Amino acid sequence: MHNEFMAFVSDESSYSTAYGWAEKQGFSTASVQQAGPDHLVKYLESNVPPRLLILDVDTAPDAAAVLSKLSGTCGPATKLIAIGTANDVSLYRKLLAAGVSDYLVKPLTAEQLSQAMAQVLRGETGPADNATKSAKIIVMIGVRGGVGVSTLAVNSAWVVSSEMKKCVALVDLDLQYGTTALALDLEPGRGLRDLVGTPQRVDSLMIASSVVSVNDQLFVLSAEESIDESIFIDGSAVTTLMKEMRSDYDYVIVDMPRHLLSSQKRLLASAHEIVLVSEMSLVGIRDTLRMRTTLKSLGCPARITLVSSRVGPQRPAQVDETTFTKGAQAKIDFTMPDDYKIVTAASNSGKSFIAMAPSSPISKMVRALAEYLASEAEDEEEKTKGGFFGWLSGGDKKQDKHHGKED
Numbered sequence: 001m002h003n004e005f006m007a008f009v010s011d012e013s014s015y016s017t018a019y020g021w022a023e024k025q026g027f028s029t030a031s032v033q034q035a036g037p038d039h040l041v042k043y044l045e046s047n048v049p050p051r052l053l054i055l056d057v058d059t060a061p062d063a064a065a066v067l068s069k070l071s072g073t074c075g076p077a078t079k080l081i082a083i084g085t086a087n088d089v090s091l092y093r094k095l096l097a098a099g100v101s102d103y104l105v106k107p108l109t110a111e112q113l114s115q116a117m118a119q120v121l122r123g124e125t126g127p128a129d130n131a132t133k134s135a136k137i138i139v140m141i142g143v144r145g146g147v148g149v150s151t152l153a154v155n156s157a158w159v160v161s162s163e164m165k166k167c168v169a170l171v172d173l174d175l176q177y178g179t180t181a182l183a184l185d186l187e188p189g190r191g192l193r194d195l196v197g198t199p200q201r202v203d204s205l206m207i208a209s210s211v212v213s214v215n216d217q218l219f220v221l222s223a224e225e226s227i228d229e230s231i232f233i234d235g236s237a238v239t240t241l242m243k244e245m246r247s248d249y250d251y252v253i254v255d256m257p258r259h260l261l262s263s264q265k266r267l268l269a270s271a272h273e274i275v276l277v278s279e280m281s282l283v284g285i286r287d288t289l290r291m292r293t294t295l296k297s298l299g300c301p302a303r304i305t306l307v308s309s310r311v312g313p314q315r316p317a318q319v320d321e322t323t324f325t326k327g328a329q330a331k332i333d334f335t336m337p338d339d340y341k342i343v344t345a346a347s348n349s350g351k352s353f354i355a356m357a358p359s360s361p362i363s364k365m366v367r368a369l370a371e372y373l374a375s376e377a378e379d380e381e382e383k384t385k386g387g388f389f390g391w392l393s394g395g396d397k398k399q400d401k402h403h404g405k406e407d
Contacts, residue, residue, distance in 0.1 A: 007032045007054035014108045021110040049074035057084045064094040071099025072243040075270025135246040139254045139271045143278035143287045147309040153255040154183045158352035159370035161218035166250040172222035174257045181222040185350025192223040199237040239266040271302040280317030285327035310338040
């Protein structure tokens with residue numbers, strides 16, 4: 001699995017150039033393959049999209065259509081550079097509109113590759129974006145069952161939509177046992193199963209007919225499918241769904257069951273924020289460590305935030321914070337206090353506890369978390385310094401080494 005860089009080029013000359021360039025940058029020679037779009041599609045079926053990708057489109061009958069689909073599959077975390085023999089301004093514009101960061105005309109040179117990569121990572125080139133919104137994707141996962149991740153997702157969405165006045169979509173990927181709609185006294189929509197099961201069905205009209213509005217700013221996409229059958233959730237369909245929703249909302253908050261971790265690699269790779277919620281126990285330590293290790297192995301670029309769940313007099317922690325932090329190899333960013341009365345009252349009334357008790361300790365904590373998640377991410381150029389491809393963004397070796405220690 002090559003999470004940083006891959007190139008799929010068809011002709012011998014371009015392959016030789018890309019191979020030599022990648023070798024000089026310290027990448028595995030396996031990161032450059034002599035193949036076209038079809039091979040890339042097969043690769044993405046079982047691998048996380050690379051962060052930087054070069055694709056030869058000469059063998060594609062309709063380059064813009066192919067790249068538009070691949071851009072949706074890879075998600076916003078992947079920077080895609082196309083190469084080809086056609087020197088056509090109209091084609092260039094079509095490719096940019098399809099989600100490509102840049103288009104290079106053959107013959108390919110090492111200097112051309114270095115300049116294009118540097119420009120893409122600094123944000124000097126990019127696709128034309130006529131959309132009024134480009135939603136930030138926040139994925140919330142319970143490390144253990146019953147830790148309150150759905151409650152956290154619902155109330156965080158309420159804060160961002162009602163208090164911060166942003167347009168928010170709350171997506172519950174537990175199609176059989178999800179509780180987000182119930183928590184807000186809503187009847188689930190009817191289309192989520194089709195949306196996450198069939199990529200071809202995903203379009204703006206289908207999404208609009210499936211979401212249920214809480215108010216003018218908050219919308220819920222959920223289901224309540226039969227529990228006596230197996231529900232298939234397609235990774236490509238979820239990725240396409242996220243791409244479609246990004247243009248209609250400011251934030252998309254996804255409540256994702258932990259058992260979907262292995263099948264939703266593309267969603268995790270496209271997320272801007274990932275929130276892990278854990279109980280303060282030995283099992284919580286074990287599974288927090290396992291989940292963080294898995295996310296890192298997938299190459300997820302998202303910031304990972306750790307929340308300890310429902311700690312209070314009625315639910316004392318089984319282990320202290322020092323023990324948890326040491327065992328899980330991660331600091332606790334937020335602690336959700338246990339407030340049984342407020343949570344129960346809100347659940348029974350079908351309302352957010354933020355709306356019912358805005359000054360309670362649990363409301364203050366969720367508000368702080370929501371504001372933290374909604375804050376602007378660090379500058380893209382700063383993120384690249386010393387991180388992946390720090391050599392392209394001007395970071396010297398000292399900066400690279402220092403950044404590595406911080407990670």
